[in-house]
Every structure is written in C-alpha cells, then in structure tokens.
Amino acid sequence: MNMKSDLAMHSKIIVTVDVALLTVDLESSLSNGLRVGLIRRDAAPYKEALALPGGYVHPEEDDNTAAAARRVLKTKAGKDVRYLEQLATFSGPSRDPRGWSVSVCYVALEDRETMKQWPADLLARVDALPPLAFDHATLIGAAVERIRNKAAYSALPVFLLPDTFTLSELQDLYGRLLGTPLDKSSFRRKVRELGFVEEVSGAFKGGQNRPAQLYRAKEMTIFDRTI
Amino acid sequence: MNMKSDLAMHSKIIVTVDVALLTVDLESSLSNGLRVGLIRRDAAPYKEALALPGGYVHPEEDDNTAAAARRVLKTKAGKDVRYLEQLATFSGPSRDPRGWSVSVCYVALEDRETMKQWPADLLARVDALPPLAFDHATLIGAAVERIRNKAAYSALPVFLLPDTFTLSELQDLYGRLLGTPLDKSSFRRKVRELGFVEEVSGAFKGGQNRPAQLYRAKEMTIFDRTI
C-alpha cells in the first residue's frame, strides 16, 4: 500500500472537536449537581437534536485542536473558557453518519455564575441526560469520570467555583464530586497543607449567621499539563 | 461559514496514529531502564530518520484509531501487543511538513523478552533519546509521564514483565518507575492487599541463592478503560 492510496483514503476522514463544558449547581440537593452545556443542532445530521458544542477543525484558522475547541466555545458562549483540557479522541466509521470520523474531545470547566448566560434548558444534569446526537452521551460520561478522578488528588475543581468562595462551598463541591460527604476538620487540614487557596483579606460572605471567610485559588497552581 | 467550505478545508487534514511502545530493561543499572521501540523511516518526510512506529489511519480497514494503532504494531512487530492505551492527540500546521496534521498517539507496553525480536539498535533509552522525526520526542515524554503516574496507583506495570515474575522483580520495576527505592516489607504488604498477583504454585526462579516464588498477574485485573 503506497502513500498515494493512503492519502486517497485519508481524505475521507472527518475531523472535528467536541467540548463537554461542565459546571456545578451547588443549590440542587438532589444528585451531585454536575451539569453539562448543550446546544441544539441547526443543521444535519441530527438536526434539532441536542448535542455537545463542537465543529470541524479549521486548518487555516486553528493552530491545533485545542484552539479549535476554544474557538467553538467562544462562538457558542461568547467568552473564553477558563479551563480546557484534552479528554480523549473518539473515532470510527459509524459514530457520524457522514462517514469515518475522528473527534478530539475536550473538557471545559466553568463556574455556575458565568454559566447563567447559557440557556437554562440547555444545561443538562449529567446523571439524567436527554437523548443526544452522535456518541455524545459517551463523551460526557468520560468527561465526568475524568473530573471526578481528578477531584481526588488535585485542585482542579476550583474552576467550577466563582473567583472567591468559602471553604464550606469548596468542601460541598469536593463532596459532590467524590460522592461522599467530607469531614469539615479533615478537609480544611488537607486544603491548608496543599496550599492552593489563600484568604481574601477582610472579605466575608454573610448569611443568616456567622459570615465565612472568602478564599481564592492561588495564582497558577499547577493543575495539569494541557496538550 | 457553511458546511461545504468546512468540508473543503477539512480534507487537507492528515490523520495518523503513532505508538510509543515501551519496555523496561531490568538489567541496566544506570537510568530507570525504560526503553522505547523506534523504526527507521523508509520514506519522506524524514526519510532515514528515527521515529515512532505509526502511519495513516485506513478508514476501509480500521474500525477506530486504536485498531489502526494495533495494525501498525502488528505490521512492525509481527505480533499483537498486550497492552494498548490512548495517550493524547497532537495536532497543528507544522508538526508534519506535509501539512496540517492530527496524530492520535497510543502507549503500548511489552515485556523485555518479547521485545528481544525488536532490533537492539532501535530500542532507545527514554532518558537519552536520539534525534527523532516530527514531534516524536514530545510524544515519548508524555508516554513516559503517563506510565510513571499510573505506576503509583495501578497494577499496569505488570505488562512490562514476562508472564511470570518474582516479587523482587516487580518491586525493582515499580522502584524504577517511581524513581525511588521501595521498602521490601511495605511493598509486599501493598501488593498482597491490592491482590492483583497470585502465586504460580510450585514454580520458583533459582539463582545463586534461595529461589524466589513466581507470581503471575491475576486474570483481568481492571487496569483502565481503553477508548
């Protein structure tokens, strides 16, 4: 098999990116609160169906697939995403009815406040997904698993919270991701020793009771290498 | 930008797979013993240069990129690989002189005995790589990092050993991957409680001294989901 025939075959492959944009709703008490941002497709295939934001890679425009993913999100959400990480690449002859396709899938994290601008009916609970186009339910499952796994040993979940947050909110978030309630004392000990947050001096969040100290993520904690 | 122009642009993208086939040489005392299987390219670009085994995805033949990676390895090594895992996808306009390219990269693990059939001069130490084609040095770096990270909490490294092995060999391997000598007693305690190996009853490995019990990996320990 020579290169010419390889190239001939190759040209049939569809190359896209898809992004699982995750956020968490700390209000909802049922389920873990994880939600994913969907779009409603305006073209075939799967016209009118719900799907992850995604699209073709544009070689003239995109410097790599991560840039393509950022461009797609910028188009759909109107702003740059705070955190983007490559998840995995899905491929095969039947996942896209147009033909043999490769989709490089990314996970993005955004806090609930920022996601307010996303249409509420397109923010689906990840544990109760509606029917989705392509194999996007599978991608979301992989994205959720990735973020859950990382919650156990990294500071990454802070991207799911606003710029400032209380330790109780952070604990609630980790508890939801890990699927188990955490002990307050142990959690704070851990957070202190890992040292990825710092007090916002003098800033408190008040409620019906004792106000809580606000914290922010320390500048450039190394969360992960992004490719 | 309509779909037609998208498709037109899209057809320029080169889709390949590359495989970092890793093994470990427990004899070598200098370095960690990790080695990667290379090939010498027989066609442009980078003709005559050293590179990872890889090639175009064949839509007619391959059911997905993992199948393409297995096919490439089968062609180069003549046998099916024991362990294959998707690593990451690398992309961009300049990593391949032929044009905008996407390479889905895989990590494969094989034991040293099996790798004896690989030409010795094409088994490079990962900590002293020769000049390589494309961005393959980067891919190898990512592959090594992945395997090192997994060594800390999984049974995956057993694929770097022959079917049967002694606990001392297993400890040596983990120590090399983790970059630190491990305590014999603690290591055995851990291996016992994780329970991913079992004795091969009556089988011992003799040397200049007390023979060591041989073990094998238990059938279908779950190492990881492969996509």
Next chain:
DNA sequence: AAAATAGTGTCTGTTAGACATTATAAC
C-alpha cells in the same frame, strides 16, 4: 560455614476520620 537473596515480624511516627468544642454572626 559463608554469602546472598527471599521472605516475615515488629516498632513507631504520621495521618485521616470521627466527633467535640468554641466563635461569631442574625434574630
């Protein structure tokens, strides 16, 4: 017996979970 490696036992400092206590606000 000496040498070398396999394999086990024990001690101890650290840590994570459980839970009690104190602190500070609203009402």
Next chain:
DNA sequence: GTTATAATGTCTAACAGACACTATTTT
C-alpha cells in the same frame, strides 16, 4: 438569650516507612 453556621481542637485507629530478623538456597 436561641439558632445557625464558621472555625478549631482532640482523640484514636489505621497505615506506611524503617529496620531487624528468620529462611533457604549455592558455593
């Protein structure tokens, strides 16, 4: 004061690292 949540302190059981010890082979 009561109530609610923030924040800290203390106790304990489990565990990991260090290291000593025993076991079994070759020479």
